Amino acid sequence: MPSAxxxxxxxxxxxxxxxxxTVPAATRTAPKHSPSQNNLNKGDSRPNLAESxxxxxxxxxxxxxxxxxxxxxxxxxxxxxxRITRDKKGVDRNMFPTxxxxxxxxxxxxxxxxxxxxxxxxxxxxxxxxxxxxxxxRSGDNFLGKLRSNLLGTQFTVxxxxxxxRKGASVRRELAAVLYDTNVLGFKGPRxxxxxxxxxxxxxxxxxxxxxxxxxxLAERYKSRNLxxxxxxxxxxxxxxxxxxxxxxxxxGRVTQASVKNxxxxxxxxxxxxxxxxxxxxxxxxxxxxxxxxxxxxxxxIALSSFDSKLACE
Numbered sequence: 001m002p003s004a005x006x007x008x009x010x011x012x013x014x015x016x017x018x019x020x021x022t023v024p025a026a027t028r029t030a031p032k033h034s035p036s037q038n039n040l041n042k043g044d045s046r047p048n049l050a051e052s053x054x055x056x057x058x059x060x061x062x063x064x065x066x067x068x069x070x071x072x073x074x075x076x077x078x079x080x081x082x083r084i085t086r087d088k089k090g091v092d093r094n095m096f097p098t099x100x101x102x103x104x105x106x107x108x109x110x111x112x113x114x115x116x117x118x119x120x121x122x123x124x125x126x127x128x129x130x131x132x133x134x135x136x137x138r139s140g141d142n143f144l145g146k147l148r149s150n151l152l153g154t155q156f157t158v159x160x161x162x163x164x165x166r167k168g169a170s171v172r173r174e175l176a177a178v179l180y181d182t183n184v185l186g187f188k189g190p191r192x193x194x195x196x197x198x199x200x201x202x203x204x205x206x207x208x209x210x211x212x213x214x215x216x217x218l219a220e221r222y223k224s225r226n227l228x229x230x231x232x233x234x235x236x237x238x239x240x241x242x243x244x245x246x247x248x249x250x251x252x253g254r255v256t257q258a259s260v261k262n263x264x265x266x267x268x269x270x271x272x273x274x275x276x277x278x279x280x281x282x283x284x285x286x287x288x289x290x291x292x293x294x295x296x297x298x299x300x301x302i303a304l305s306s307f308d309s310k311l312a313c314e
Contacts, residue, residue: 022190022238022247022262024255024279059103059111066131070114070144070296071160073204079274079289080296081254083110084303086284096120099307100133101288101300114144114300118308125149125156125308129297145175147301153308154180155219158301162210171210174198176298177218178305190247195233195265195302196222200293231293233275236264254287255279261286261306278303 058080059069074080080103087098098117102110115133119126125148132142145160155177162172181192196218198207207229211217221230238247249264254277262279266272276290276299290299 022249022259022279024249024251024253024258024262059113066113067142067144070131071206073200073206073295074290074292076204076292079291080299082113082288082290082296082299083281084278084286084288084300086286086307088284098133098136099127099300099304101296101303113296116147116300116304122148124151125153127301127304129300145297145301147304149305149308152182154182156301156305156308157217157219158298160297165210165212171212174209174211174218175206175295176301177222178302179219179222180305190238191235191260191263193235193263193265194222196227197231197233197293197298199229199231204293206293206295231267233265233267236266236271236274251277251279251287254281254289256281263306265302276302278306 058075058078083102083104085100085102087100096118098115100112101114101116103113104110112133114129114131115136116127116129117136119128127147128136128138128143129145129147130136130140130142131144132140135142137143143161145158147156147158149156156179157174158176158178160173160175162170165171175198177196179194179196181194198209198218201207209216209218209229214220215224218230221227222232236249238249240246241248246258249262251262251264255262257280259280263277264274265276266274274289274291276288276294278286278288280286286303288299288303290296294302
């Protein structure tokens with residue numbers, strides 16, 4: 001059984017078996033596509049993952065606050081290219097690492113966006129998300145949201161910084177639900193995940209989902225197929241490569257190491273439009289690229305769910 005936060009890591013002297021990990025395919029240029037419309041309401045421009053986005057047009061710290069940017073959907077036609085680093089240094093950091101999300105600028109510099117850390121005394125996995133790398137407290141002014149899982153680690157919900165509906169009037173918004181298929185029979189292969197998002201209105205503003213009870217939550221609405229106003233996404237199915245004896249995806253040079261955590265998120269109606277991709281480039285460094293309609297908090301929360309151990313999925 002994989003340990004928490006290191007499900008695909010083994011000592012360097014014993015190279016990991018990558019047959020059931022998702023391996024980056026050889027880099028090749030992403031094809032251009034004609035404009036299309038689907039449930040993402042993404043408009044007429046399509047980002048090309050092989051091209052660099054102008055990072056300063058995505059986020060300019062001089063003209064926009066970080067907490068505003070964190071919840072704003074990516075500009076249409078743009079890939080927001082980010083990097084996540086995992087810090088496991090310290091007495092308890094191996095079990096409770098800190099994660100940092102940085103925007104990658106065209107000049108090679110990084111701009112800090114978000115930080116997160118797993119809370120220690122929670123019954124289920126619970127990650128606090130902050131816009132200050134030194135302030136990861138629930139009561140701090142920099143608290144932006146959290147990611148919470150169920151007991152088995154198969155279902156995750158991304159919230160903003162509102163409160164539980166049972167505890168106050170300023171009810172929290174649900175920003176995303178991530179559901180991993182259970183693997184009760186022990187079959188080997190890539191993870192299968194579903195991502196459920198609030199839909200986007202015609203003015204490209206996110207529809208607010210503020211459940212007052214469990215039945216109104218994103219995850220439960222997905223299970224009951226009550227999807228009005230929601231967007232359902234899935235991870236792109238990797239292709240088995242006989243030559244390498246592994247599952248492969250084309251990450252367009254952004255991912256360089258095999259990992260069970262690597263994934264691309266797409267809509268079933270348009271699998272060439274990569275809404276988000278995440279993958280390993282070194283032991284504690286991962287790329288995290290996202291496009292419309294995702295925002296930074298949603299993308300970071302979805303990525304954090306991939307780090308967490310999943311007792312029923314591995």
